[in-house]
Amino acid sequence: MAMTQSEEDEAAEEESAPSTAFVALVRLAFPTAVLLLAVLYVENTYGRIGTDNLYYPYFIVAMIFLFVISVYVSEIKHLYNHGAEDEFIESLKKSYSEWKRSIGFVIAGAAYLSMINVLGFFISSFLGMIVIMLIGGLRDPKMIVGGTITTLVLVYVLFITIMGMNPPEGMLI
Incomplete structure:
Protein backbone atom coordinates (compact mmCIF):
# COMPACT_ATOMS: atom_id res chain seq x y z
CA MET A 1 0.00 0.00 0.00
CA ALA A 2 1.52 3.36 -1.05
CA MET A 3 1.65 6.25 1.38
CA THR A 4 0.18 9.60 0.42
CA GLN A 5 2.30 12.75 0.60
CA SER A 6 0.64 13.85 3.86
CA GLU A 7 1.27 10.44 5.46
CA GLU A 8 4.93 10.63 4.40
CA ASP A 9 5.21 14.12 5.89
CA GLU A 10 3.69 12.92 9.18
CA ALA A 11 6.08 9.95 9.30
CA ALA A 12 9.03 12.29 8.69
CA GLU A 13 7.85 14.59 11.50
CA GLU A 14 7.58 11.64 13.92
CA GLU A 15 11.28 10.85 13.38
CA SER A 16 12.88 13.50 15.54
CA ALA A 17 16.11 15.32 14.81
CA PRO A 18 19.10 14.90 17.11
CA SER A 19 19.87 17.61 19.66
CA THR A 20 21.95 20.58 18.61
CA ALA A 21 24.63 19.78 21.21
CA PHE A 22 24.92 16.24 19.90
CA VAL A 23 25.15 17.40 16.29
CA ALA A 24 27.87 19.88 17.33
CA LEU A 25 29.79 17.15 19.14
CA VAL A 26 29.68 14.79 16.18
CA ARG A 27 30.32 17.33 13.43
CA LEU A 28 33.18 19.10 15.21
CA ALA A 29 34.95 16.01 16.59
CA PHE A 30 37.04 15.24 13.49
CA PRO A 31 38.27 18.80 12.80
CA THR A 32 39.09 19.16 16.50
CA ALA A 33 41.09 15.91 16.44
CA VAL A 34 42.99 17.08 13.34
CA LEU A 35 43.76 20.41 15.02
CA LEU A 36 44.93 18.62 18.16
CA LEU A 37 47.27 16.37 16.16
CA ALA A 38 48.70 19.42 14.34
CA VAL A 39 49.34 21.18 17.65
CA LEU A 40 50.98 18.05 19.08
CA TYR A 41 53.20 17.85 15.99
CA VAL A 42 54.37 21.43 16.47
CA GLU A 43 54.94 20.80 20.18
CA ASN A 44 57.05 17.71 19.47
CA THR A 45 59.14 19.28 16.71
CA TYR A 46 59.66 22.88 17.83
CA GLY A 47 63.23 23.30 19.02
CA ARG A 48 64.16 19.68 18.32
CA ILE A 49 64.47 19.86 14.55
CA GLY A 50 66.24 22.59 12.63
CA THR A 51 63.94 25.37 11.47
CA ASP A 52 65.18 24.94 7.89
CA ASN A 53 63.66 21.46 7.89
CA LEU A 54 60.31 22.59 9.24
CA TYR A 55 59.16 25.16 6.67
CA TYR A 56 57.03 22.71 4.70
CA PRO A 57 55.57 20.82 7.72
CA TYR A 58 54.73 24.10 9.45
CA PHE A 59 53.15 25.39 6.23
CA ILE A 60 50.93 22.27 6.22
CA VAL A 61 50.07 22.86 9.90
CA ALA A 62 49.11 26.46 9.07
CA MET A 63 46.89 25.21 6.22
CA ILE A 64 45.31 22.70 8.60
CA PHE A 65 44.65 25.50 11.07
CA LEU A 66 42.96 27.63 8.39
CA PHE A 67 40.97 24.63 7.17
CA VAL A 68 39.75 23.81 10.68
CA ILE A 69 38.75 27.44 11.30
CA SER A 70 36.73 27.45 8.06
CA VAL A 71 35.09 24.15 9.05
CA TYR A 72 34.23 25.56 12.49
CA VAL A 73 32.64 28.66 10.94
CA SER A 74 30.66 26.57 8.45
CA GLU A 75 29.49 24.11 11.10
CA ILE A 76 28.52 26.81 13.55
CA LYS A 77 26.39 28.45 10.84
CA HIS A 78 24.79 25.06 10.17
CA LEU A 79 24.17 24.44 13.88
CA TYR A 80 22.62 27.86 14.31
CA ASN A 81 19.91 26.85 11.82
CA HIS A 82 19.50 23.34 13.25
CA GLY A 83 16.11 22.63 14.78
CA ALA A 84 16.57 20.14 17.60
CA GLU A 85 13.87 17.94 18.98
CA ASP A 86 15.66 15.14 20.87
CA GLU A 87 17.52 15.56 24.10
CA PHE A 88 21.29 15.07 24.06
CA ILE A 89 21.20 11.69 25.84
CA GLU A 90 18.53 10.34 23.47
CA SER A 91 20.59 11.48 20.47
CA LEU A 92 23.65 9.81 21.96
CA LYS A 93 21.76 6.54 22.52
CA LYS A 94 20.43 6.50 18.94
CA SER A 95 23.88 7.13 17.48
Whole structure:
Protein backbone atom coordinates (compact mmCIF):
# COMPACT_ATOMS: atom_id res chain seq x y z
CA MET A 1 0.00 0.00 0.00
CA ALA A 2 1.52 3.36 -1.05
CA MET A 3 1.65 6.25 1.38
CA THR A 4 0.18 9.60 0.42
CA GLN A 5 2.30 12.75 0.60
CA SER A 6 0.64 13.85 3.86
CA GLU A 7 1.27 10.44 5.46
CA GLU A 8 4.93 10.63 4.40
CA ASP A 9 5.21 14.12 5.89
CA GLU A 10 3.69 12.92 9.18
CA ALA A 11 6.08 9.95 9.30
CA ALA A 12 9.03 12.29 8.69
CA GLU A 13 7.85 14.59 11.50
CA GLU A 14 7.58 11.64 13.92
CA GLU A 15 11.28 10.85 13.38
CA SER A 16 12.88 13.50 15.54
CA ALA A 17 16.11 15.32 14.81
CA PRO A 18 19.10 14.90 17.11
CA SER A 19 19.87 17.61 19.66
CA THR A 20 21.95 20.58 18.61
CA ALA A 21 24.63 19.78 21.21
CA PHE A 22 24.92 16.24 19.90
CA VAL A 23 25.15 17.40 16.29
CA ALA A 24 27.87 19.88 17.33
CA LEU A 25 29.79 17.15 19.14
CA VAL A 26 29.68 14.79 16.18
CA ARG A 27 30.32 17.33 13.43
CA LEU A 28 33.18 19.10 15.21
CA ALA A 29 34.95 16.01 16.59
CA PHE A 30 37.04 15.24 13.49
CA PRO A 31 38.27 18.80 12.80
CA THR A 32 39.09 19.16 16.50
CA ALA A 33 41.09 15.91 16.44
CA VAL A 34 42.99 17.08 13.34
CA LEU A 35 43.76 20.41 15.02
CA LEU A 36 44.93 18.62 18.16
CA LEU A 37 47.27 16.37 16.16
CA ALA A 38 48.70 19.42 14.34
CA VAL A 39 49.34 21.18 17.65
CA LEU A 40 50.98 18.05 19.08
CA TYR A 41 53.20 17.85 15.99
CA VAL A 42 54.37 21.43 16.47
CA GLU A 43 54.94 20.80 20.18
CA ASN A 44 57.05 17.71 19.47
CA THR A 45 59.14 19.28 16.71
CA TYR A 46 59.66 22.88 17.83
CA GLY A 47 63.23 23.30 19.02
CA ARG A 48 64.16 19.68 18.32
CA ILE A 49 64.47 19.86 14.55
CA GLY A 50 66.24 22.59 12.63
CA THR A 51 63.94 25.37 11.47
CA ASP A 52 65.18 24.94 7.89
CA ASN A 53 63.66 21.46 7.89
CA LEU A 54 60.31 22.59 9.24
CA TYR A 55 59.16 25.16 6.67
CA TYR A 56 57.03 22.71 4.70
CA PRO A 57 55.57 20.82 7.72
CA TYR A 58 54.73 24.10 9.45
CA PHE A 59 53.15 25.39 6.23
CA ILE A 60 50.93 22.27 6.22
CA VAL A 61 50.07 22.86 9.90
CA ALA A 62 49.11 26.46 9.07
CA MET A 63 46.89 25.21 6.22
CA ILE A 64 45.31 22.70 8.60
CA PHE A 65 44.65 25.50 11.07
CA LEU A 66 42.96 27.63 8.39
CA PHE A 67 40.97 24.63 7.17
CA VAL A 68 39.75 23.81 10.68
CA ILE A 69 38.75 27.44 11.30
CA SER A 70 36.73 27.45 8.06
CA VAL A 71 35.09 24.15 9.05
CA TYR A 72 34.23 25.56 12.49
CA VAL A 73 32.64 28.66 10.94
CA SER A 74 30.66 26.57 8.45
CA GLU A 75 29.49 24.11 11.10
CA ILE A 76 28.52 26.81 13.55
CA LYS A 77 26.39 28.45 10.84
CA HIS A 78 24.79 25.06 10.17
CA LEU A 79 24.17 24.44 13.88
CA TYR A 80 22.62 27.86 14.31
CA ASN A 81 19.91 26.85 11.82
CA HIS A 82 19.50 23.34 13.25
CA GLY A 83 16.11 22.63 14.78
CA ALA A 84 16.57 20.14 17.60
CA GLU A 85 13.87 17.94 18.98
CA ASP A 86 15.66 15.14 20.87
CA GLU A 87 17.52 15.56 24.10
CA PHE A 88 21.29 15.07 24.06
CA ILE A 89 21.20 11.69 25.84
CA GLU A 90 18.53 10.34 23.47
CA SER A 91 20.59 11.48 20.47
CA LEU A 92 23.65 9.81 21.96
CA LYS A 93 21.76 6.54 22.52
CA LYS A 94 20.43 6.50 18.94
CA SER A 95 23.88 7.13 17.48
CA TYR A 96 25.51 4.57 19.72
CA SER A 97 23.08 1.90 18.61
CA GLU A 98 23.90 2.73 14.98
CA TRP A 99 27.67 3.03 15.46
CA LYS A 100 28.48 0.56 18.26
CA ARG A 101 30.23 -1.91 15.96
CA SER A 102 32.41 0.82 14.43
CA ILE A 103 33.19 2.20 17.87
CA GLY A 104 34.16 -1.31 18.95
CA PHE A 105 36.55 -1.62 15.99
CA VAL A 106 38.24 1.67 16.88
CA ILE A 107 38.62 0.69 20.55
CA ALA A 108 39.92 -2.77 19.60
CA GLY A 109 42.41 -1.24 17.17
CA ALA A 110 43.70 1.19 19.78
CA ALA A 111 43.99 -1.60 22.35
CA TYR A 112 45.82 -3.80 19.82
CA LEU A 113 48.33 -1.05 19.01
CA SER A 114 48.99 -0.40 22.68
CA MET A 115 49.41 -4.14 23.44
CA ILE A 116 52.11 -4.71 20.80
CA ASN A 117 54.80 -3.00 22.89
CA VAL A 118 53.88 -5.07 25.95
CA LEU A 119 52.95 -8.51 24.61
CA GLY A 120 54.77 -8.55 21.28
CA PHE A 121 53.43 -8.77 17.74
CA PHE A 122 52.17 -12.34 17.60
CA ILE A 123 50.37 -12.52 20.95
CA SER A 124 48.81 -9.08 20.41
CA SER A 125 47.81 -9.99 16.86
CA PHE A 126 46.29 -13.27 18.02
CA LEU A 127 44.18 -11.53 20.67
CA GLY A 128 43.38 -8.56 18.44
CA MET A 129 42.18 -10.70 15.53
CA ILE A 130 39.92 -12.70 17.82
CA VAL A 131 38.38 -9.54 19.26
CA ILE A 132 37.91 -8.01 15.79
CA MET A 133 36.16 -11.16 14.56
CA LEU A 134 33.88 -11.18 17.61
CA ILE A 135 33.00 -7.52 17.13
CA GLY A 136 32.37 -8.23 13.44
CA GLY A 137 29.78 -10.84 14.39
CA LEU A 138 31.63 -14.12 13.85
CA ARG A 139 30.75 -16.60 16.61
CA ASP A 140 32.13 -19.97 15.41
CA PRO A 141 35.15 -20.72 17.69
CA LYS A 142 36.73 -23.09 15.16
CA MET A 143 36.53 -20.46 12.42
CA ILE A 144 37.88 -17.71 14.66
CA VAL A 145 40.86 -19.66 16.00
CA GLY A 146 41.55 -21.37 12.66
CA GLY A 147 41.46 -18.12 10.70
CA THR A 148 43.65 -16.36 13.24
CA ILE A 149 46.29 -19.11 13.38
CA THR A 150 46.31 -19.47 9.58
CA THR A 151 46.79 -15.72 9.12
CA LEU A 152 49.59 -15.52 11.68
CA VAL A 153 51.39 -18.54 10.18
CA LEU A 154 51.22 -16.88 6.76
CA VAL A 155 52.56 -13.63 8.23
CA TYR A 156 55.41 -15.55 9.89
CA VAL A 157 56.34 -17.46 6.73
CA LEU A 158 56.06 -14.49 4.37
CA PHE A 159 57.52 -11.68 6.42
CA ILE A 160 59.90 -13.37 8.86
CA THR A 161 61.10 -16.48 7.06
CA ILE A 162 61.07 -15.33 3.42
CA MET A 163 61.58 -11.56 3.71
CA GLY A 164 63.71 -11.63 6.88
CA MET A 165 61.77 -8.89 8.66
CA ASN A 166 61.60 -8.68 12.44
CA PRO A 167 58.20 -8.07 14.02
CA PRO A 168 57.88 -5.72 16.99
CA GLU A 169 58.88 -7.36 20.24
CA GLY A 170 57.14 -6.64 23.49
CA MET A 171 58.50 -6.39 27.01
CA LEU A 172 57.19 -9.87 27.85
CA ILE A 173 58.24 -11.62 24.64
